[in-house]
Amino acid sequence: MSRPMNDRRIVRLASKDREPRDASDSAPVSYGVLPQLLGFHLRRSQTAVFSHFMEFVSPEESITPGLFGMLEVIAANEGLAQSELAKAMGVDRSTIVKAIDQLEARRLIARRPSSDDKRRHRLCLTPAGKAARARIRELILNHEALLVRSRLSTEEVQTLIGLLERLCQGAQPASFP
Amino acid sequence: MSRPMNDRRIVRLASKDREPRDASDSAPVSYGVLPQLLGFHLRRSQTAVFSHFMEFVSPEESITPGLFGMLEVIAANEGLAQSELAKAMGVDRSTIVKAIDQLEARRLIARRPSSDDKRRHRLCLTPAGKAARARIRELILNHEALLVRSRLSTEEVQTLIGLLERLCQGAQPASFP
DNA sequence: TATTGTTATACTCTATAACTATA
DNA sequence: TATAGTTATAGAGTATAACAATA
Numbered sequence: 001m002s003r004p005m006n007d008r009r010i011v012r013l014a015s016k017d018r019e020p021r022d023a024s025d026s027a028p029v030s031y032g033v034l035p036q037l038l039g040f041h042l043r044r045s046q047t048a049v050f051s052h053f054m055e056f057v058s059p060e061e062s063i064t065p066g067l068f069g070m071l072e073v074i075a076a077n078e079g080l081a082q083s084e085l086a087k088a089m090g091v092d093r094s095t096i097v098k099a100i101d102q103l104e105a106r107r108l109i110a111r112r113p114s115s116d117d118k119r120r121h122r123l124c125l126t127p128a129g130k131a132a133r134a135r136i137r138e139l140i141l142n143h144e145a146l147l148v149r150s151r152l153s154t155e156e157v158q159t160l161i162g163l164l165e166r167l168c169q170g171a172q173p174a175s176f177p
Numbered sequence: 178m179s180r181p182m183n184d185r186r187i188v189r190l191a192s193k194d195r196e197p198r199d200a201s202d203s204a205p206v207s208y209g210v211l212p213q214l215l216g217f218h219l220r221r222s223q224t225a226v227f228s229h230f231m232e233f234v235s236p237e238e239s240i241t242p243g244l245f246g247m248l249e250v251i252a253a254n255e256g257l258a259q260s261e262l263a264k265a266m267g268v269d270r271s272t273i274v275k276a277i278d279q280l281e282a283r284r285l286i287a288r289r290p291s292s293d294d295k296r297r298h299r300l301c302l303t304p305a306g307k308a309a310r311a312r313i314r315e316l317i318l319n320h321e322a323l324l325v326r327s328r329l330s331t332e333e334v335q336t337l338i339g340l341l342e343r344l345c346q347g348a349q350p351a352s353f354p
Numbered sequence: 355t356a357t358t359g360t361t362a363t364a365c366t367c368t369a370t371a372a373c374t375a376t377a
Numbered sequence: 378t379a380t381a382g383t384t385a386t387a388g389a390g391t392a393t394a395a396c397a398a399t400a
Contacts (some may be wrong), residue, residue, distance in 0.1 A: 151344055167329060
């Protein structure tokens with residue numbers, strides 16, 4: 001296929017030798033070469049999912065995708081150090097401090113002293129944090145189901161995730177989403 | 178399939194009733210439920226492509242994905258107004274001002290007066306802008322080829338883009354990538 | 355010397371609100 | 378009144394550099 005199916009030039013060229021647009025020109029804009037680029041679609045998709053999260057999940061639980069990601073990683077690795085969390089989230093260790101401050105201020109996690117290395121803080125979920133994590137998890141699964149499952153089949157979602165995983169093989173980790 | 182192939186719990190459970198991690202624990206962290214979420218993979222992928230762009234394209238042409246996106250949209254819609262560009266990029270019209278200032282300072286685009294509506298600026302590429310656009314376009318196609326084509330076949334990329342387009346149907350536009 | 359957590363600082367990207375000049 | 382561009386401002390999110398405590 002020499003012309004990908006997402007090439008907007010088709011639409012563009014169909015609109016008969018148009019003049020440069022003016023104030024009264026309400027035709028949809030052309031995105032040029034962008035629709036041929038995977039990066040463009042990844043950006044749009046990520047933005048769409050993020051926005052839906054902020055609409056559907058955040059008002060319920062006052063949580064951002066990034067903070068939930070941290071909660072989840074802490075829960076799945078009880079006692080990990082802040083530096084380890086930062087590495088897992090793909091950010092500098094200085095960046096993680098304020099985020100952890102927030103989760104701690106809300107009593108969702110605790111910084112516990114490490115017995116064998118006094119420099120380290122062992123991050124753990126509080127009971128309230130565990131309860132919140134369970135609630136948010138359900139909410140997020142619903143959010144994804146609502147947004148994604150209405151447009152793609154279960155098989156297609158698995159195909160999509162599989163392709164994205166292969167694209168990211170060897171890449172550094174990243175915060176969520 | 179009740180357990181998706183990307184479920185990291187498999188790895189987790191295989192590591193025999195582990196103690197909470199301590200300083201000497203160098204096992205890879207678990208991401209909990211995140212690998213089941215499309216948003217997680219979209220975020221990772223978008224970050225990976227963005228990083229590669231910044232490594233491969235930016236040093237050559239001092240351009241960001243966002244600025245190239247604007248250049249491309251202006252080129253494909255000569256004479257569009259700043260508000261129209263902002264809408265196409267999915268940002269507020271106040272956000273676009275400084276970005277356009279940059280492109281104009283580099284003599285890649287020009288704000289031309291509109292004859293019929295003196296409030297409007299018609300955005301156009303300069304000859305230097307057209308040349309830069311052509312060069313950057315080639316560079317970006319190479320960057321995508323290098324990053325994506327080494328991991329996915331042409332068919333797989335088309336499948337991926339097709340699925341992402343369906344995911345975004347009805348969503349607002351977005352800057353690139 | 356090296357590492358962990360922290361702080362100060364700066365930079366980018368973003369939106370909101372208010373302004374001006376036009377319509 | 379409403380719209381196009383602009384400015385001031387504020388809030389996220391990020392990194393770098395330097396610091397104290399500890400290894």
